[in-house]
Amino acid sequence: MKHWSTIQETGGNGFALRLFLFIYNILHIKHIALLLKPVTFFYYCFSPAKRAVSAAFFQRIAQYNPAVVPSAQMVYRHFYSFSLSLVERIAAWKQEIRVEDLIIKNRDVYEEIITNLKEKKGCFFICSHLGNIDLLRALAIQDNKDGVHNTTVNIIIDTAMSPRFNAFMRSIQEKFGINVINSRTVGIETALLLQEKLDSGEIIVLAGDRTPSEHTQRAVLLPFLGGDIALPYGAFLLPVILKAPLYYFFALRENDTFVSKYDFFLYEPVVSREKKKKDEIIRALMHEYARLLEEKALAYPLQWYNFFDIWAAAKVDDDEPIGEKNHEKDCVR
Numbered sequence: 001m002k003h004w005s006t007i008q009e010t011g012g013n014g015f016a017l018r019l020f021l022f023i024y025n026i027l028h029i030k031h032i033a034l035l036l037k038p039v040t041f042f043y044y045c046f047s048p049a050k051r052a053v054s055a056a057f058f059q060r061i062a063q064y065n066p067a068v069v070p071s072a073q074m075v076y077r078h079f080y081s082f083s084l085s086l087v088e089r090i091a092a093w094k095q096e097i098r099v100e101d102l103i104i105k106n107r108d109v110y111e112e113i114i115t116n117l118k119e120k121k122g123c124f125f126i127c128s129h130l131g132n133i134d135l136l137r138a139l140a141i142q143d144n145k146d147g148v149h150n151t152t153v154n155i156i157i158d159t160a161m162s163p164r165f166n167a168f169m170r171s172i173q174e175k176f177g178i179n180v181i182n183s184r185t186v187g188i189e190t191a192l193l194l195q196e197k198l199d200s201g202e203i204i205v206l207a208g209d210r211t212p213s214e215h216t217q218r219a220v221l222l223p224f225l226g227g228d229i230a231l232p233y234g235a236f237l238l239p240v241i242l243k244a245p246l247y248y249f250f251a252l253r254e255n256d257t258f259v260s261k262y263d264f265f266l267y268e269p270v271v272s273r274e275k276k277k278k279d280e281i282i283r284a285l286m287h288e289y290a291r292l293l294e295e296k297a298l299a300y301p302l303q304w305y306n307f308f309d310i311w312a313a314a315k316v317d318d319d320e321p322i323g324e325k326n327h328e329k330d331c332v333r
Contacts, residue, residue, distance in 0.1 A: 024090050032087055040083045044076050050307045054078045060225055061301045068301055081256050081302040085132050088253070092134040102135065102251070102264040109247065109266040116245060117151055120201030123245035126208040126235060128293055129305045133205060135251035135262055152202040154179040154194075156186065156235075186234070191242065198244050205249075206235040208289050209306065220283065222290045225297065227311035229290075236285045240278055246285070248292055252300045267292060 024032055044051065058070040058078070068074070091097045104110045116123060127133040136153065157180060181190065194204060211219040211232045218233035239246040250265040271284040297304055 036083050040080045044079045051075055053307055053309050065298050078302055082305055088132050089134040102262050104264050106266045109268050117201055122198035122202045124239040125205045125247050125249040126289060127205055127249045128209040130296055131250050131252040131303050136249060154181055154197055154202055155205045156181045156183050195242055208235050220286055221314055224290055224294055228314050229310050230314040231286050236282045240281050248289055250296050252303055
């Protein structure tokens with residue numbers, strides 16, 4: 001089975017992406033729906049493989065969420081939701097999505113994070129491709145009543161995948177105070193750099209639902225929605241070895257409309273780091289994250305933006321190993 005990073009990127013070429021940003025700047029967020037629906041329909045018609053992946057995903061979700069009825073219309077809504085998320089990313093960078101649009105669901109954790117950021121104590125956020133991680137920027141840089149703004153956000157991703165899309169994102173993000181760190185270069189020197197960033201009160205963001213494209217890096221198999229998926233061990237290793245505050249983060253649109261409100265979930269791990277071995281802590285964190293990811297995927301299925309078969313990708317053939325696989329079976333469904 002091909003690794004997710006080998007699947008052809010969906011972002012298009014750099015010219016098309018810049019054209020999309022140009023149109024956004026003309027129409028702005030409230031009016032871009034005039035263009036987005038036909039663009040989404042075109043992409044839907046000419047992406048049979050991704051339609052099949054989406055349909056299979058909703059068949060799986062329907063086993064646990066009776067409100068979900070798999071259909072071609074549901075798949076189109078999934079594509080449209082993804083298109084909305086791209087617009088939201090730009091809107092978040094341009095500060096057109098405000099802190100006031102975020103409905104904080106875990107106020108106590110939110111206040112703890114705000115207090116730490118005020119005191120220049122940085123932290124890790126582990127996010128996913130469910131919802132929109134760029135909305136974290138609304139919390140990090142905007143002036144708000146809590147007194148936190150202009151906090152630097154560092155995103156650790158595999159820049160080798162979707163190179164045209166990531167090159168475009170980096171060119172935009174650099175203008176808006178977001179640093180991109182290549183996950184392939186993470187080592188001792190990077191760990192020291194990340195420690196400096198934490199000591200300066202910066203935010204470090206990692207995706208917990210995608211394994212690295214380099215097969216030599218470690219992954220762990222965990223049960224998820226009736227099958228097994230591979231999660232990256234390294235994403236959970238960094239916060240543990242740096243002994244830094246860690247939070248799980250989800251920003252999920254309330255409905256599939258523009259200028260929506262967003263449910264903003266922040267969770268502090270309940271896993272204790274006291275008197276436990278490093279590997280035991282990491283595995284417990286991974287189980288906890290997988291449970292939350294499953295819970296949110298069932299509640300917000302249209303905002304699942306992994307347009308590849310995450311379950312099939314976790315199946316390891318004898319001649320195609322994906323890192324050091326470890327199989328965990330005692331946690332999620």
